[in-house]
Amino acid sequence: MPLRAIAVFHAAARAGSLTRAAQDLGVTPSAVSQQIAALELHLGTSLMVKSGRRMALTEAGERYFEMISENLERVAEATRGIRGYLSSRSLTVRVTPTFATKWLLPHLGGFLDAYPDIDLRLDATNEPTDFARGAVDIDIRHGEGNWPGLFVEGITEERFLPVCHPGLCPPGSLRAEELPRFRLIHSVKSQVQWGHWFGLAGVSAPARWRRVLFDRSHMAIDAAANGIGIALESDLMMERELREGLLACPVSEPPQARRTTQWLVCPHDRLRRSQVAAFLAWLRAERDLWCGRTLRMAGE
Template sequence: MVPFRAISVFYQVATLNSVAAAAEHLGVTPSAVTQQLRALEQQIGTSLVTKVGRKIRLTEAGERYFEMIAEQVEGIIASTQLIQGAKPSTLLTIRATPTISTKWLLPRLPAFLDANPDIDIRLDGTNEPTDFARDLVDVEIRHGTGKWTGLHIEPLVEERFVPVCAPSLAGQGALQVGDLTGFRLIHSVKAQVQWNTLFQKAGIADQGVMKRLYFDRSHMAVDAAVLGLGVALESTLMMERELQTGQLVVPLRDVPEMRVTTQWLVCPHANLRRRRVKRFLDWVRDQARDWQRIGMNA
């Protein structure tokens, strides 16, 4: 006899990477989940799950078995929901900083939703890095250096940092770097490229006394520049729409080259097994390539 219940329990444990989370999802106790796992292992004749400290991970056999059954189990779930008259759907939870969420990801999400009508999105906009052992987050677009251990990490895109302002403040290519000292400079204090980097690259050691405006969120710095409050130094990734619509211009004739990757796709390796995560990662990689291709980073 095929142990369908035990297989579904194993699928939930492998997908959620947690016995406790699987138990909550299934509405049973963790001990009931563990019993089903042990029964499945006995029937198959090999270990599928092992404990590492207080966490669990799939064994090599468990990884292979999950890959074999995942598509079929998801098909059964979707078919059951259809026959019940419900729209089959699954929830994908994405965490990202408020700036990348509102300035880059959100305008693109309609295309993902149109292509994946069976996936619902929860977008969690916060600067706090995800504790994947505690937070029910599938994948994160994380700001930083990319140096985090124990996780799947890949760069989103390499970004170009440029000074920008409202066209009412200065025209496109109207200024030299030295002219910036006469303007209020808008600082995004958590950005990985700061004004001193630009001045150092331009060979200007003493900027004198300048007016400054500080923000702890990049999207606020961009919006302040649109309002004509000063000149901001930001990533073209974060102000794509403002540059395309002419709300912001690059006032320097010669912009020092400043390129860095600040946004990373991050999740536990186990989450890569989730079909919704795979589909999102494939899609967001395509979006990043398209963004590079249209010349926003040139």
């Protein structure tokens, strides 16, 4: 496939002039003309014709230009984005939206201040990274931790608690069996659902209940903080809301529902990059500080 000739034709078609395309490409107009002639020979059809002092696309040329433009623009964008990637102090982290907004961003200033020379990019998504295709250093994934062939480390064990705004129910004012009287907020992708929690509490889940469902935990947390109902969420994700008193557990003795849901994932060779090592060390230190504060708040 004559990729060079295709790129030259694209530049000439976009510029509408061989001379202008030559200036853009840093070559002579005759070189542009030769590449287009070679592409026309390869395709077996004419793509451009002279129209006065300008070059005009033939019908085939217009169709071909439309067909290749989007892909060539994507190649150009990818090239600009990857240029200098391996030699720079860049760090790209993909992270689940809830962990990004509820835990990582509130702590991130410390990392940026400690490593001002690292060019950090965060991509918030629940889609797992294909490390063979994407320029991603670390993936913080939600799941069970089963990703063979990759470095996998659980961030921490989280405690799942029923929570609501204190104005809806004062802390410790309810028994577990009383919760179905209230609107229950469901985070549909959570690894700990209400049915499981009721089972741990020794309560039969109601056949019918008032509920509202969200597909992101950060939405469920915000809904509970706004007094919409009672959510079942992770203390890791609710750190700020619990600390500031926006959320509290209305159940006097909630059962222990614990689970590790967030995982650090990357190819083993990424661990040799200094930026990756710095980020992992910082995150582990912040995690340990959080665990210490959580234990003190719980009186454990």
